[in-house]
Amino acid sequence: MKESLMEIIRCPIDKHELELAVEDREDGEIMAGMLSCPECGETYPIEDGIPNLLPPDMRDDAAA
Amino acid sequence: MTDSQGEDSRARLAERRGVDPEVYQPAEDSGLLAEAAVDSLSAPEVVLEVGTGSGWVAEQVHAATGARVVGSDLNPHACRQARDRGVEAVRADLLGPFADGAFDAVLFNPPYLPTDPDNEWDDWMEHALSGGEDGRRLIGPFLQDVGRVLAPGGEVYLLVSSLTGYDIVVDLAERAGFSVDEVRQESYPFEVLSILRLRPT
Numbered sequence: 001m002k003e004s005l006m007e008i009i010r011c012p013i014d015k016h017e018l019e020l021a022v023e024d025r026e027d028g029e030i031m032a033g034m035l036s037c038p039e040c041g042e043t044y045p046i047e048d049g050i051p052n053l054l055p056p057d058m059r060d061d062a063a064a
Numbered sequence: 065m066t067d068s069q070g071e072d073s074r075a076r077l078a079e080r081r082g083v084d085p086e087v088y089q090p091a092e093d094s095g096l097l098a099e100a101a102v103d104s105l106s107a108p109e110v111v112l113e114v115g116t117g118s119g120w121v122a123e124q125v126h127a128a129t130g131a132r133v134v135g136s137d138l139n140p141h142a143c144r145q146a147r148d149r150g151v152e153a154v155r156a157d158l159l160g161p162f163a164d165g166a167f168d169a170v171l172f173n174p175p176y177l178p179t180d181p182d183n184e185w186d187d188w189m190e191h192a193l194s195g196g197e198d199g200r201r202l203i204g205p206f207l208q209d210v211g212r213v214l215a216p217g218g219e220v221y222l223l224v225s226s227l228t229g230y231d232i233v234v235d236l237a238e239r240a241g242f243s244v245d246e247v248r249q250e251s252y253p254f255e256v257l258s259i260l261r262l263r264p265t
Binding site for chain 1: 134
């Protein structure tokens with residue numbers, strides 16, 4: 001994801017702005033890292049350049 | 065999705081599964097949504113496509129308008145395909161993780177085939193196609209929240225099939241506080257597809 005996406009995304013639980021911790025950056029994009037909500041404390045992973053902003057109870061990879 | 069319900073859609077689904085078992089691929093509905101958005105939008109800066117699937121519509125809109133287009137999907141396989149097309153992909157449930165007033169336009173081709181609950185398939189393709197018993201499983205929640213993420217002057221482009229109940233969707237949109245214009249309509253053998261443009265009233 002591009003760092004400028006931070007202006008567009010929010011915590012899905014309380015709509016608070018998120019904080020970004022970058023683990024891996026390639027060609028100006030964040031490939032791996034963690035987004036966290038300073039309000040509720042929830043964390044959201046960034047993997048393969050894609051932030052997973054599903055609420056925790058929907059995060060399982062299973063379809064159902 | 066231009067097929068009828070029941071066996072027809074299953075046959076078509078099986079056919080699609082031969083191509084990609086997990087991500088809905090562009091079809092007539094995708095083309096109609098992309099065309100309507102590209103023709104109607106004037107210089108959008110930031111656009112969101114909810115349920116972007118393969119990312120094809122988002123890619124078309126970006127290429128034709130130059131807008132920044134974010135694509136969200138529940139399905140991780142779809143997020144990866146969209147990202148591979150150059151779409152800014154976010155794994156999300158509808159509009160949950162998006163900021164108030166962030167978008168000049170929001171596009172949505174929802175899963176809309178009415179599905180018997182005893183007959184659901186419980187996999188990613190079902191999520192992409194099935195609109196639940198009435199075909200409107202996600203349309204109601206989407207309409208309740210989409211006004212929040214629109215910038216001033218922002219618009220929503222929503223695909224509706226006659227299978228989903230056109231008048232009911234228009235009514236839901238009006239109740240959610242939008243004025244509704246039909247900007248495209250195409251007839252297919254088993255359904256009529258429309259693109260509704262919604263503007264906050």
